[in-house]
Amino acid sequence: MLFSSLVFLYGFLPAFLLLYYLGPKAWRNTTALLGSLLFYAWGEPAFALLLLGSGTADYALSLAMAKLPAGATKRRRGLLTLALAYNLGALAYCKYSNFFVDQFNVLLGWLGTGALPWTKVLLPIGISFFTFQKITYLVDVFRGKAQPTRSLRDYLLYISLFPHLVAGPIIRFHDLADQITGRAHTLDRFLSGLWRFALGLGRKVLLANPIGQVADQIFAVDPGRLDTPHAWLGIFCYTLQIYCDFAAYSDMAVGLARLFGFEFCENFKHPYSSRSITEFWRRWHCSLSTFMRDYLYIPLGGNRVGPARQVFNLWFVFLVSGFWHGASWTFVAWGAYHGFFISLEKVIGHERIRRIPALLAWPVTFLLAMLGWVFFRADTIALATQYLARLFVALPVPSLDLAVPHRTWAVLALAAVTAFLPESWWDRLGWTSQHPATQAQFFGRLAVGTVLFLLACAALANQSYNPFIYFRF
C-alpha cells in the first residue's frame, strides 16, 4: 500500500488512527503492530510471514546473545553470524539471485551451453530496509550498545512499524526503543505530523509524479534518437523526481510516525544545495549513509587505517551501497561513480574543497550528482553511456515531439526552487522544525498544508477518472 493512495488516505489511515486512539492505551503497541502487519500484508500477504518468522528468530537469538557471559565472545559471534546469515541470505536470495543467475546464464551463453532453468524470485517490498534495521539491532546487541528487548511484540513493532517499513528511514533500535515503551501523544505532535504528512503528500503527488512522467517519456526514447536538449531535460527531470519522490516519502514517514507519537530521524536535508559530493551524502538518505558508516566503513577500519586504505574503503562502501539500491550493473556503476568522487574529495582534502567559492562548488556538485543519476535511471550500462554521450555530443536527429502539459512546466520550476533553496531558508520559514515557532508559521503551515492536501487528493482522484463521452460499442 502506498502512502499516496486513496485507499491508504481514506481507508487504512483513518481506520488505524480510530482503533489506535479509541482503544485502551495499553493496546496501542499491539494495534500499531497489527496495523503495520496488515499494511505490509496488503500488497504481499505471503511475505508478511517472512517478516514475522525472521523477526521472531532475531528476537530469540538476540536474547540468547545477551544471556551469554561477557567472555563468551566466540559463541556470541557465532549467534550473530547465524542471524546475519539468514537475514542477508534472505536479502541475497530475494533481491540478487535473479541477477546472478542472469549473469551466470550470460556466461553459459558465451561458453555455448544452455541456460540454467530458473523461476524468477519475487522481491518482498521493503526487504532492503528492514534487513538493515534488523542488522543494526543484532550488531548493537552483539556490541553491547543496545539491550535486547524482552518483548517480542516490541521487536516486531520496531521492524514492521508501517511508516518506515517500506522505504525507511533506517532507524536503529536504540533510537526507537524508548519510544516504543513510552511516548507522548500530544496535540502539537499530532498536528505537526499532519503538517509533515501533507507536505510529503504534496511533494510526491503534485511534484514528483508529473515530473516523473516527463522523465519516463524521455528515457523511453532510444538514446540514439534523442536530441541533446531533451536529454538534458530528461535527466534534470529525473534528478528532481527522485529527490521529490524519496524525500516526500520520508516526509510522509516522519509525519505518520508523529500521528501516533513516534519521532523519526530526518532522512533528507536539502541535498541539492550541497557544495561537495561528501556533503551531498551527508544530506541525501542520511539514515543509509549513517548505516554504511557505522556497520561497514568503521568495521573495515574506518579512519584508523592508512590513507590509501581509507580511500579504497570509502570507494568500496559506496560500491556496496550502489548494489544495495538494486541488483543491476547500473547501480554498481552508480555506487562506484559516487565512491570515486567521495574518495577524490578525501584525497584533495575537505578543507580545501570548503574553500572553493559556493558559486562554483554548488553547480559542479549538482552537475556531478545529476550525471550520476543517468546510471541510476538507465536500464543497462550501455544505455547509460549512450545517454551520457547524448548529453554532450549532439546528433543530427529531429527534436523529440514531447507533449509536456503546461502545468508540468510550472511544477518543474517549483520543484527546482524547493530543491535548490538552502536549508537556512526553510528553517526561517519554520517548515522543517517540529513545531511552528510563531503564529505566522502556524497559520502558514495550516494554509499550505490544507492546500497541498486538497490538491494532492484532487490529483489522485482525477488520475483514476478517465471518462468517455459515450460508450460506443
Add this chain to the structure above:
Amino acid sequence: MPPRNDNRRLKIALLAAVAIFWGAVVVDTFLSLPNILPKLKGATTPPPAPEWSLAALRSGKTMQAVAAWFDAHIGLRSFWVRLDNQIDYAVFGQLVKRGDGTRLIHSPGGWFFEKQYLDFAISKSLVAEDEYRRRIERMRRVEEKLARRGIPLLYVVAPSKVEVYPEHVPAELFRKGRPEQTTTGYEVASPLLRNSGLSYIDGPARYSRWKQEGVPDLFARSGTHWSYQSALRVWEEIRASLNPRLKHPIPAFAELPSRPGRPRGNDRDLLDLANLLWARPYEHMLPKPVLRAQQEVPESQLPRILWVHDSFGWVLIEQLYDAKAGRPSDSLYYFATQMKIPGGVATDTKIAEIDWPTFLRDYDAVVLVWTEIAFEFDGCGFYEALDKALD
C-alpha cells in the same frame, strides 16, 4: 516565541475540522452523502468487484481490486476531479487527458473539440476507392431491397465539427497536415456517393454551404454534435427526402420563440465532459429551439422510423419526439444496442439474432445517421447484415 499551547482551542478546532472533513470523505465513500456538486459527466467502466477467495487474497489480487474500487468510489469524487480539472483549465489553459478516455481539445473563445475528429481530419483514407465502390454498391442494393418492401432508406452523413470549423482548432495540433491537405475516407467516397443514385444527405457539404451563407452556431462551441439549432435544418432535408416516399409523412416542426441562453444538453456535452468546478465563464450563449408538440396529426398517422445511428442521431430523435412527429420506435445505436425511443432504454435484443424480414415489417422508414469520420465503418455491419438477410 509564544508558548506552544497558548492557542489550544484553535488547535482543537483545527483537529476537529480535519476529522470532520476526513470523516465526510470516508462516509461518502461507503454510504454516499447527498450530492453537493453534479455527478461527473462521461461514461466510465466500473472496476471489477474484489474477489474474496483465499487464492486471490494470497496473490494480492483482492487488495488491488479493493484499491481500484476505492479510487472509483472515493468520497467527494466529483469535487476532487473538478478541482483538479479547474486548475488545469483555468490556471494552465489545458485539459489534460488521463488514461484512455475521450481526449478534449479546446481553444480560445470556449471552442471544444474531440481529438478523434482532429485525427480523422488529418489522416488519409485507410480504405481504397475500389473498396468504397463495392460498399456503395451494397448500400444501393440494400436500399432497393428495402424499397421493394415499401420501406424507404435514408442515409444522413453528419459533419465533423473539426471539418466545419477548422479555424478554431489550435494551429499547433495540425502537425501532420491541415484538413485541406488531406483526403479523408469520406472525401474519397463522396464523389462515388454522389454518382451512385443512393438516397443520402451530404451533411458535410450542406454545413459547408450554410457556413458560407453565414448561418451561426452550426455547432455549439461547447458541443461535439450539430447544434439543436442546425439540426432543425437537417430535419428539413430529411423531410424533403423522405416524405414523398412515406405513407405517413413526417409533419413539419413548429418552433416556439426562444432566446439565446446557456448551452444545454447536446450543445454542451464537451464542456460537461471537462468536469469543471466552475464552467460558467466558458459557456457561449446560443438559442436552443423549443418545439411545439403537434396536435394536428393523430399518432396512428405518424411514421414509425427505425434509427440506425451514432451519437449524432440522438439530437434528431430528441427533436422528432419533442415535436410529437413520430410514433414510438427503436434505435439501433451503433448497430450494437437496441433501444426503445423515446427514452433510450436498452433492450436485451441481440442484433446478430434479429430476423430482419419480420423485424422490419412494422417500420415506415429506416434512417441511418453516421458521422463522416465513421464512414469507413460501413454502418457497423448494418448493410452487410441486411444485404444477406433480405431477398
